[in-house]
Amino acid sequence: MNDFNYRHNNLYCESVAVEELARKYGTPLYVYSRNTLVSHFRKIKEAFRPINPLICFSMKANPNQSILRILVREGSGLDIVSGGELYRALRTGVSSRKIVYAGVGKTEKEIELAIRHRIFLFNAESIPELELVNKIAGRLGIRQKAAIRINPDIKAKTHKYITTGHGDNKFGVDFDTARKIFLDRRKYKNLNISGIHMHIGSQIVEAEPFVRALKRLTGFVKYLEARGVNIRWVNIGGGLGIIYSRERPQTAREYAKEVLPILRKLKANIILEPGRFIVGNAGLLVTRVQYIKETPNKRFAIVDAGMNDLIRPSLYGAYHEILPVRSPSYSGSKKIRVYDVVGPICESGDFLGKGRKFIELKQRDLLGVMGAGAYGFSMSSNYNSRPRPSEVMVDGSAVKLIRRRETYEDLIRAET
Ligand code: LLP
Numbered sequence: 001m002n003d004f005n006y007r008h009n010n011l012y013c014e015s016v017a018v019e020e021l022a023r024k025y026g027t028p029l030y031v032y033s034r035n036t037l038v039s040h041f042r043k044i045k046e047a048f049r050p051i052n053p054l055i056c057f058s059m060k061a062n063p064n065q066s067i068l069r070i071l072v073r074e075g076s077g078l079d080i081v082s083g084g085e086l087y088r089a090l091r092t093g094v095s096s097r098k099i100v101y102a103g104v105g106k107t108e109k110e111i112e113l114a115i116r117h118r119i120f121l122f123n124a125e126s127i128p129e130l131e132l133v134n135k136i137a138g139r140l141g142i143r144q145k146a147a148i149r150i151n152p153d154i155k156a157k158t159h160k161y162i163t164t165g166h167g168d169n170k171f172g173v174d175f176d177t178a179r180k181i182f183l184d185r186r187k188y189k190n191l192n193i194s195g196i197h198m199h200i201g202s203q204i205v206e207a208e209p210f211v212r213a214l215k216r217l218t219g220f221v222k223y224l225e226a227r228g229v230n231i232r233w234v235n236i237g238g239g240l241g242i243i244y245s246r247e248r249p250q251t252a253r254e255y256a257k258e259v260l261p262i263l264r265k266l267k268a269n270i271i272l273e274p275g276r277f278i279v280g281n282a283g284l285l286v287t288r289v290q291y292i293k294e295t296p297n298k299r300f301a302i303v304d305a306g307m308n309d310l311i312r313p314s315l316y317g318a319y320h321e322i323l324p325v326r327s328p329s330y331s332g333s334k335k336i337r338v339y340d341v342v343g344p345i346c347e348s349g350d351f352l353g354k355g356r357k358f359i360e361l362k363q364r365d366l367l368g369v370m371g372a373g374a375y376g377f378s379m380s381s382n383y384n385s386r387p388r389p390s391e392v393m394v395d396g397s398a399v400k401l402i403r404r405r406e407t408y409e410d411l412i413r414a415e416t
Contacts, residue, residue, distance in 0.1 A: 001243060002281040003033040003394075004370065011325045011368055015397040018286055018325045022366050025390050026405065027288040028305035030377050034070060034395040036282035037373075040252075041074050044240075044274055047256035051263055053270035056100050058238045059085055061275030061374040062283070066393055066402035068092040071278070077120070079238070079273040083110040090117060100235065100271060102149065102197065104129075104170055111136050115144050121233060121271075122146040123197040125172055130181065130188060137190035146188075147195025147233055148178050152216045156201040156209040156239070159316045165200030165213060172198065175220055182229045194230055195268075196221065199237025202276060205249035207258035210236070214262045221266060234263070235271035242280040244371050245319045252277070276374040283373025285310050285389075286325065287352070289365045290344070299339050301361050306343025307350040308383040310369060310376050314349045322353045325366035334359045341367065345384050377403075385411055 003014045011018045013031050021031055044055060056077035059068060063085060068078065069092050077098025078089045089099055101114050102123040111133055114122070124130045124146050137144040151172035154165045164171045173181070178196075185193045200213050214236065221231045236259070241249035250258075263270050287305035294300075312318035322341055328334060337360050341353040352369055361367075380388050387406030392399055 002036045009327045013394045016394050016399055022286050027286050028309050028389040029286045030283055030391040032283045032393045034393055040278045041071055043252040047252040051270050053272050055272045058273045058275030062279045062378050063088050064402055083113055086114055115140055115142055123149045125149045134188040134190050145192045147197040148181055149197040150178050152198055152213040154200050154209050154213045156204045158201050158203050163201040182224050195233035197235040202239050203241040204239045205241035205247050207250050207255055211258050231268050234266055234268040238274040240274055240277040280371055280374035285369040285372040287367050289361055301339040301341045306345040308381045308386050309389055310372055311379050313352050321370040322356055323368045325368050328359050
């Protein structure tokens, strides 16, 4: 599944020892495997080859320019949600005809910039947004393509913060509103509204909710077509889950096997927006044990990475496997102990893992937090005035620094 493996009890990323990377670049440190990244993109591409969709990597999962460039060179488009993501996207050299733009709160400035750059498709999430996009497109004299994001009212089994396709969520519009928009579409003179978008949530490990949502969607497309509305693009979003612990997520091929028969019935071109599936398992966060602290109730491994570097455990209670970078061979004399792996941040919610078993850890040991490639660095912050970590990309035995560690000066650079 990924290119992080032990060789002689030493954790490697492709052909490079993680220990060496930690020594050279310091910790905390994000380490990515180029091969894992590319192979996951290819897995999706391969699985959907029969319908040749446009795959737009959801760059919120990891917007580092080196990562984007690798994927863009593989043929990926980009799914953006802000002016900042548009800026990053354009710098990768991606064709603007492969950029799709979602988000419930696009500002006038962001919309204008995106239209000026001739992005492919707006995924509009409300009527007032459509009206604004229409107005700005008119002002610029550009006819803009738009898709309507539908909220299919599906409950997907995932964390409540990352489900997006349920009726209570802020995303998209209900079928009834979408129907009105499509039947009234001539009102939006500067728009070509002929796409439908959905994204039902993230880290979804089974095909069933996708299938349920897609069936509703195709029924709707048929309804529209019967009324003379031509749907040319159907964007089925991202959301494919990955392995963090013991879950057995569908593979790209299994997912495609379930949804292809439904998609094939459509005349429209298909767009996919996977994020986590492509980059999640391609990254780990290396951290060093600063102290071992035993209290009457607990044993803590206090490490140098905190919730500002990787917030998923704190925010979602997400599980990330934590592996010793040098795994001592087990012998009778070594004790297995249970630790809470916690960061240095001044919050009790600052932990990377709780109740984890390791062969007795000691100060300065290195740990690898797995599955940190998606929503890891991209959700990091400077909380507690901690400079954000470096990121390195490993390609075989070659290593490239793709983001340097922030300095203290970086912390105050924008302050006046
Ligand atoms: N398309 C849209 C419109 C989205 O909102 C998202 C993710 C994606 C695609 C990509 O979803 P993916 O394939 O990565 O599941 N921070 C959370 C995940 C939030 C996902 C937000 N939207 C986490 O760390 O689990």
